[in-house]
Amino acid sequence: MPSLDPVPRIACLMVPLFPLAARLRSEPELAQEALAVLAGSGPAARVVAATRLARRAGIRPGFTLSQARVRLPKLIARPRDAECERAAREALLDVAESFSPRVEDGDEGLAYLDACGLERHYPGESPDEELGRALMLASEQRAGLPIRVGIAASKLAARVAAGQPHSPTLVPAGGEARFLAPLPLSRLTPQAKTLATLTSWGIHSLGELADLPKDEVASRLGPMGQDLHAMARGVDPEPLMPRHPPPAFAEGMELEWPLVNLEPFVFVARGALERITLRMQSQGLACERLGLSLELEPDGHHERSITLPAPTRDVKTLLTLVRLDLEAHPPGAPILAFTLNAHPDKPREAQLSLFGPAALSPDKLATTVARLFSMLGKGRVGSPRTVDAHRPERFALEPYAPPPPPKERPEARLGRGLLTVRVLRPPLEIEVITDRRGAPGSGGNGHGDHGGSSGEGSYVEATEVAEPVTEYASARAEERPISFKTLIGEEESRKPRIEGRVRVASGPWGLEEDWWSPDRLERDYWDVELTSGGLYRIYRDRGNGDWFVDGVYD
Amino acid sequence: MRPKLQLPAPFARQVRTARELVEERRRAPEETRFETATEGFDRLLEGGLERGSMIELIGRRSSGRFSLVLTALAATTAAGEAAALVDLGDALDPQAAAAAGVDLERLLWARPRHMKEVLASAEVILASGMPLLVIDLGMPPVPGGRGVEASWLRLARSARSQRAALLISSPYRVSGTSAQAVLEMRGARAAWAGRGGAPRLLTGVAAELELVKSRKAQHQGAVESLSWRMAADLRQVGDVEPADLEVRGGAIVDFRERAIA
Numbered sequence: 082m083p084s085l086d087p088v089p090r091i092a093c094l095m096v097p098l099f100p101l102a103a104r105l106r107s108e109p110e111l112a113q114e115a116l117a118v119l120a121g122s123g124p125a126a127r128v129v130a131a132t133r134l135a136r137r138a139g140i141r142p143g144f145t146l147s148q149a150r151v152r153l154p155k156l157i158a159r160p161r162d163a164e165c166e167r168a169a170r171e172a173l174l175d176v177a178e179s180f181s182p183r184v185e186d187g188d189e190g191l192a193y194l195d196a197c198g199l200e201r202h203y204p205g206e207s208p209d210e211e212l213g214r215a216l217m218l219a220s221e222q223r224a225g226l227p228i229r230v231g232i233a234a235s236k237l238a239a240r241v242a243a244g245q246p247h248s249p250t251l252v253p254a255g256g257e258a259r260f261l262a263p264l265p266l267s268r269l270t271p272q273a274k275t276l277a278t279l280t281s282w283g284i285h286s287l288g289e290l291a292d293l294p295k296d297e298v299a300s301r302l303g304p305m306g307q308d309l310h311a312m313a314r315g316v317d318p319e320p321l322m323p324r325h326p327p328p329a330f331a332e333g334m335e336l337e338w339p340l341v342n343l344e345p346f347v348f349v350a351r352g353a354l355e356r357i358t359l360r361m362q363s364q365g366l367a368c369e370r371l372g373l374s375l376e377l378e379p380d381g382h383h384e385r386s387i388t389l390p391a392p393t394r395d396v397k398t399l400l401t402l403v404r405l406d407l408e409a410h411p412p413g414a415p416i417l418a419f420t421l422n423a424h425p426d427k428p429r430e431a432q433l434s435l436f437g438p439a440a441l442s443p444d445k446l447a448t449t450v451a452r453l454f455s456m457l458g459k460g461r462v463g464s465p466r467t468v469d470a471h472r473p474e475r476f477a478l479e480p481y482a483p484p485p486p487p488k489e490r491p492e493a494r495l496g497r498g499l500l501t502v503r504v505l506r507p508p509l510e511i512e513v514i515t516d517r518r519g520a521p522g523s524g525g526n527g528h529g530d531h532g533g534s535s536g537e538g539s540y541v542e543a544t545e546v547a548e549p550v551t552e553y554a555s556a557r558a559e560e561r562p563i564s565f566k567t568l569i570g571e572e573e574s575r576k577p578r579i580e581g582r583v584r585v586a587s588g589p590w591g592l593e594e595d596w597w598s599p600d601r602l603e604r605d606y607w608d609v610e611l612t613s614g615g616l617y618r619i620y621r622d623r624g625n626g627d628w629f630v631d632g633v634y635d
Numbered sequence: 636m637r638p639k640l641q642l643p644a645p646f647a648r649q650v651r652t653a654r655e656l657v658e659e660r661r662r663a664p665e666e667t668r669f670e671t672a673t674e675g676f677d678r679l680l681e682g683g684l685e686r687g688s689m690i691e692l693i694g695r696r697s698s699g700r701f702s703l704v705l706t707a708l709a710a711t712t713a714a715g716e717a718a719a720l721v722d723l724g725d726a727l728d729p730q731a732a733a734a735a736g737v738d739l740e741r742l743l744w745a746r747p748r749h750m751k752e753v754l755a756s757a758e759v760i761l762a763s764g765m766p767l768l769v770i771d772l773g774m775p776p777v778p779g780g781r782g783v784e785a786s787w788l789r790l791a792r793s794a795r796s797q798r799a800a801l802l803i804s805s806p807y808r809v810s811g812t813s814a815q816a817v818l819e820m821r822g823a824r825a826a827w828a829g830r831g832g833a834p835r836l837l838t839g840v841a842a843e844l845e846l847v848k849s850r851k852a853q854h855q856g857a858v859e860s861l862s863w864r865m866a867a868d869l870r871q872v873g874d875v876e877p878a879d880l881e882v883r884g885g886a887i888v889d890f891r892e893r894a895i896a
Contacts, residue, residue, distance in 0.1 A: 441717055441764055449763035453745055453756055461746040462756075465729035465739050476729045483741045486715040496672030496706040499735050500839050500863035503701045503726040503774065577774045585827050587835040608837040610825050616697040616837065632728070633774065634825075634840065635701040 088254045090196040090209070091321060093231045093239035094177055094216060096169070099190030100161050101130035103169035106225040107162070107334050107352065115140075116157045117149055129161065164333040164418060168353075171331065172224035172360055174324070179223070179363040180216065183323040185236075193236050195321055213249025223363045225356065233257055235317045241268060257315025262288025269312055275302060287313040329372070329422040332357045339378045339415030346416055347404055351396065354403075357423045358394040365428070367392035367447065371399060372422035373406070377414035385410060390454045390463070390480050391447035392426040398448060399423075401455035440486050450481050471594045472602060473618075473631060474506060500634055502618060508631035509576060510568045511619065515560035562586055562607055562619065565628065579630060581611035592620070608634070669767055669800050672710035673703060675859030679846045680816060684767065684800035689791040691803045691810050694820030696774055699842045701726065702735070702863045703820070704769050704804045709736035711767045719743040719760045723753050724773020750779025754786045761793040761801070768794070772805040784811040791815075817848040820861070839864040 096102045100118045105111060115134040119126040128144040138153040149156050166189065173192050177184040183195035200208035203215070213230040220228045231242025233252035238260055242250035252260045261268075264287045266279055284290050290298075291313040299307040308318040332353040340346045361367060369392040375383040387402050403421075428444055453462040463478035566580035588607030595601045603623035610616050616634035621627070642650060651659070668683040677683045684690055684707065694700035704720075711718045713736055720727060725746050733739055743765070745756045753770060760768050787810040794801040803810055808817065823842040829835045841862040849855045 445763045449759055449765075450743075452759050456755055456759070457745060457747055457752060463744060464742060465727060465732065465744045467729045467733055467739070473728060473730070476727075478744070481743045483717045483743075486717075491714055496710060497734075497736050498673070498706070498863055499702065499731075500699070500865050501702045501705050501731040501735055502728055503724065504728045506725050575776060575778045577776070585825070585835055587827070587837055610827075610837075614696065614823070616825050616840065633696055634837070635697050635699065635726075 089234050089321075090199075090232060090254070091234065091236055091239045092177075092180075092194050092196045092212065092216065093187070093233075093236065093243040094173060094192040094194070094220065095229045095231070095240065095243035096173060096190035096226050097229060098130040099169070100166060101132065102190070102226050103166040104159050104162060105132075106169050106172070106356070107165045108159075109225065111157060111159075114157050115153055115155060116159060117144075117146075118159050118161055119146060120161045122160070126160070159337075160335075162335045164335055164420060168332045168356070169224070169226060171327065172356065173220065173226055173228070174326075175330075175360045175363055176216070176220045176224045176226075178326060179219065180212075183321060185321050186324045187236075187240070191240065193239065193321055195323070196232060207251075209251045210249060213251070217248065219363070223359050225359075233260070233315070235312075235315045236321065237261070237269070237312045237317060238315050258288070258291055258313075261313060261315055262286060262291065264288075266290065269309055272305070275305060275309070278302065329424045330357045330360050330366075330368075331420055331422045332360075333374075333418065333420030335418040336416065339417055341415045343404065343407055346407070346419070347400060350403055350419065350421065351400055353419075353421050354396045354399050357421060358396055358399075361394055361423060361425055364425075366425035367394045367428040367444075368399060368423040369426035370424040371402065372420075372424065373403060374420040374422065375412050375416050376418040377412055378417055381412075381414050383412040383414075389451050391450045391482070392428050393447045393451040394428075395448040395451060398451040398455055402451070405455060405458075441483070446481070446483075471592055473502070474504065474508070502632040503635040504632050505577075505630060508620075508629035509579070511565045511579070511628045511630050512568055513565040513619070513621075513628040514563045516563050517560060560621070561588075562609055562628070565609075565619065565630070567630065579611075579615065579617065581613040581615070583609045584612045585610045589621075669707070669711050669714075669716070671703070671707040673706050673861060675844055675861050676703060676707075676818070679818060679844065679854060679857055679859055681851070681854070684802055685815070686766070686798045686800050687795045688815040689787075689794050689801040689803065689810065689813055691805065691808065691814040691817045692820070693805050693808055693817065693847075694842070695806065695823065697825070697840060698820040698823040699840050699861060699863045700804050700820050701771065702840075703844075703861070704771055704802070705732055705735040705737060707767070707802060708732070708742060708769060709738075712738035712741040715741075716766050717741050717743065718767040718769070719745065719765045721745045721747060721753055721756050721760070721768065721770045722773075723747055723750070723771060723777065726771065726773055748778065750777065750782045753779070754782055754790065757790055757801075758793060761790065761797050761799050764797055765799055767800045767802070769802045769804065772803070772809065775806045777806065777809075781807075781809040784813070787811060787813040814848070815850050816846060819845050819847045821845065826862075837865055 104118050112132070115132060115138060117128045117131040117135050117140055120129045121127055124145065126146055128140060128142055128149055130142065131140045135153060135156060140149045140152055140156065146158055170189065173190065174184055174186055177192045177194040181194045181196065181199060185193040187193055196212060199212055203211035205211050209232045213232055216230050217228055220226050229243045229248035231239045231245065231250045233239040233242055234254050235257050238252050238257040241261060241264060242252050266276060266285060266287065268287065279290065290310060293310065295310050298310045311318050334349060334353065336349065369389055371387045371389065373385040373387070377383055385406055387406050428447060450462065460478060464481045466477040466479050468475040468477050562583050564582040567578055569576050569578060586607050586609045589605035592604040592606060593602065604620040605623060606618060606620045608616065609619055617630050618632035618634065619628060619630045622629070668685050670677055670683040680690065692700060692703065708718050708720060718741060720742060722744060727744060729739060743760065747753045747756050757768060757770055790801060791813040803814070820842045823840055825837060826839045826841060827835050828838045839862055841860065843858050844861050845858045846854050846856065
C-alpha cells in the first residue's frame with residue numbers, strides 16, 4: 082500500500098559571494114566596476130569577495146588590500162557591511178516566503194523553502210524546473226540578489242545542488258544518495274577530528290560513508306557520526322524549521338563617510354525605501370509606520386517614528402515624510418549609519434460595485450492621503466467629524482476611509498438649502514463700539530422695518546438705505562454692537578479685514594459650556610449685518626469683555 | 636427550468652437576473668453630471684457639474700457661495716460618491732456641513748495654508764480618481780494670490796482626463812481661461828424676521844446667480860435666484876426655529892408671526 086505522506090521537496094536558495102551581492106544590492110552602480118569586499122580592519126583586512134572584473138585581474142579571497150591594489154591600482158574597496166548583509170538576508174527570505182509559508186533561514190545567503198504542493202502552480206512538464214526559474218527571477222527582480230537554486234528531498238542535497246554551476250539543479254526524489262555519493266566528505270563540514278578519523282578509515286567520499294553500516298558508525302562516532310551517516314544518505318537529521326516572519330521590514334546601510342547634509346542622506350535613503358517597498362509588495366503588504374534609526378558620530382543615536390495616515394508603498398511619499406521629519410527634528414550630528422524599519426499592515430481593500438457609484442481604488446487613495454499628509458502636515462488632512470460640544474470652533478479629524486458605495490445609486494433629493502457659516506479659525510479680535518439702549522422695544526431709531534417689506538418677513542436691502550442705521554432688539558438689556566473693526570497688525574496681512582457700521586444686529590445668544598471647570602466658556606453671540614455688506618457672527622467673551630468675530634454667514 | 640420562473644408571481648416581478656441588470660445598466664444613460672440639488676445652479680449648468688469639467692463660482696462675502704459649495708458636496712456624498720474639499724480658508728464647520736446633509740465619512744478635507752499647497756493638493760487628489768473636487772479659496776485676501784494660470788490649465792486637463800468634476804469657489808476670478816463655465820453670485824441680501832421693537836432673527840440670504848461665461852453660448856448671461864435659510868440649530872427664539880420658515884419662489888417669504896413678539 083503506497084504511503085500517504087508526500088515525498089518532501091526542499092528548495093535551497095543560495096546567493097553566491099553573499100557579502101559582495103549584499104553590497105551590490107545597496108550600491109548597484111558598482112556592479113560593473115572592479116570592486117572587492119574586505120573583512121577586518123586596517124592592514125589585517127582581507128578580501129572575501131570580488132566582482133568579475135577584479136577576479137579577472139587576479140584578485141582572490143584572502144588577499145590584503147595592499148596585495149590587491151598591486152594587481153589592480155584602481156580597485157574599489159568596501160568593508161563588509163553588517164546592515165547590508167542583514168537586509169539582503171531578510172530580502173532573500175521574503176522572496177522565499179512569497180512562494181511558501183514554510184521557510185527556514187539558513188546560513189549567510191542561504192534559505193530553504195518547503196516546495197511540497199507548489200508543483201500545482203507549475204503544471205508544465207517539469208514543475209521543479211519552472212519553480213527554480215521562478216525563484217531565480219523573483220529574487221533578481223524583487224530582492225536584487227542573483228541566486229542559484231537546488232531542489233531535492235533533503236536540505237543537504239538541495240544545498241549541494243544549489244552550489245552547482247548550472248541552476249536550477251534538480252535532484253530526483255529518492256536519488257539523493259546517488260547524487261551525493263561522489264562528493265568529498267568536507268561537504269558535510271564535519272569536525273576536523275571526525276574528518277581525520279574517517280579519512281584514516283579510508284573513507285573519502287559521501288558515498289563511501291553512506292555504504293558503511295549505520296549502527297557501526299553510530300557506535301564508533303556517537304550521535305554526530307549517526308547524523309553524518311544520515312546526511313550522506315540524503316536524509317536530514319533535522320526537519321525544515323520554518324521561521325517566524327519578523328514584525329518589520331528593515332533596510333539600512335553603514336555609510337562610507339559621515340553625512341552632514343540632508344540631501345545626500347535622502348539620496349541613500351531612497352534606495353533603502355525602494356528595496357523595502359519591493360519586499361512589502363512581494364508579500365502584499367504596505368507600510369503603516371516607518372521607524373528611522375540613525376547612528377551618529379561619534380557614538381550618538383537618533384530614533385524617529387513616522388506614523389502614516391494610511392498604509393502605503395509609495396516611495397516618494399515615504400521619502401517626503403522622512404525628509405520633513407528630519408527637517409523638523411534634525412539629528413544634531415553627522416550620520417554614520419541608518420536603518421529604516423517599515424512596520425507593515427494590510428493595504429485597504431474594497432470590492433467594486435457593479436451598479437452603484439464607482440469606489441475609489443483603496444491603494445491609490447491611501448497613497449493620496451499619505452502624500453497630502455506629507456505636503457500639508459499633521460492635522461491638515463482627513464475626514465471631518467463633529468464633536469459633541471457647544472463651541473462652534475470645535476471639530477475632530479479622522480483618517481479618511483470612505484465606506485463602500487451603495488450597491489445601487491440612490492435617488493437624487495433636493496438640497497436642504499441651509500445657510501452655512503464660514504468659520505474663522507482662530508476667531509479675529511475686534512474693536513466694537515456698543516450702545517446700552519437695550520430695553521425691549523426701545524431699539525432702533527424709530528425707522529422700524531427698513532426693508533420696506535409689507536409682508537411678515539423683512540428683507541433689508543443694503544443698497545436701498547441712504548443712511549446707515551442700526552436696528553436691534555434684544556430680550557435683555559445688553560451692550561449692543563453699533564460698529565466694529567478687526568484688530569489686525571501689519572504683519573498679519575493674510576487675515577481678512579472686516580470693518581463697518583452695524584446695520585442689523587440680532588442677539589445676544591448666550592453660550593455657556595464647562596461652567597464647572599476653570600476653562601469655562603461664557604459667550605454672548607450676535608448676528609450682525611454691516612452697512613457695507615456681509616453677515617457676521619460675533620461674540621463677546623463674558624469673562625474679559627473682549628469681542629471676536631468667529632464666522633461669516635456665506 | 637429557470638429559477639425565476641419557480642417564484643410566485645409577485646416576487647418574480649421584483650427579481651431580475653444578473654443578465655437583465657447588466658442589460659439595464661448598458662441601456663441607462665451614462666452618468667455624466669453631478670446634480671448639486673440646487674435647482675437654479677443645476678439649470679444653468681444643464682443638469683449639474685459635468686464630469687471632466689472645471690467650473691468656477693465667484694461671489695463676495697455672504698453671497699451664499701459657501702452654502703452652495705456644501706450643497707454640492709451634500710448631494711454628491713448622499714449619492715454614495717466620495718468628494719474632496721480643498722479648504723484654503725479653513726472655513727468648514729463640520730457641524731454645519733452635517734446639517735447641510737454632507738456625509739462626512741465620504742468627504743476628504745484638506746486644509747492647505749497658501750495657494751501653492753492648494754494647487755499641489757488638488758493635483759494629487761484629482762490623480763486619485765476622486766469624482767468631485769471642490770476648491771474653496773475663502774475670503775479675500777487669498778494667501779498666495781491667484782496662482783499661475785498654467786497650474787489651473789493643468790488642473791482642468793487633469794479633471795478632464797480623470798473624468799472628475801472640479802468646482803472652484805473663489806471671491807474673484809482666478810482660473811483665467813481654463814474654466815468651462817464661470818458663475819457669479821451677486822445681489823445678495825439678508826432676510827431678517829421680526830419688525831418694530833420685536834427681536835430680529837436672521838432667517839436667510841437670497842442672491843442671484845448669473846452664468847457669466849460658458850463655452851456653450853446659448854446660456855451665457857442667464858440668471859437664477861437662489862436662497863438659503865438659517866439652519867434650525869444655529870439660532871432660535873422662543874419656540875420658533877428658523878427651520879420653520881419656508882422658501883418660496885427663490886425667496887424667504889413666510890415667517891410665523893405668532894412666535895416672536
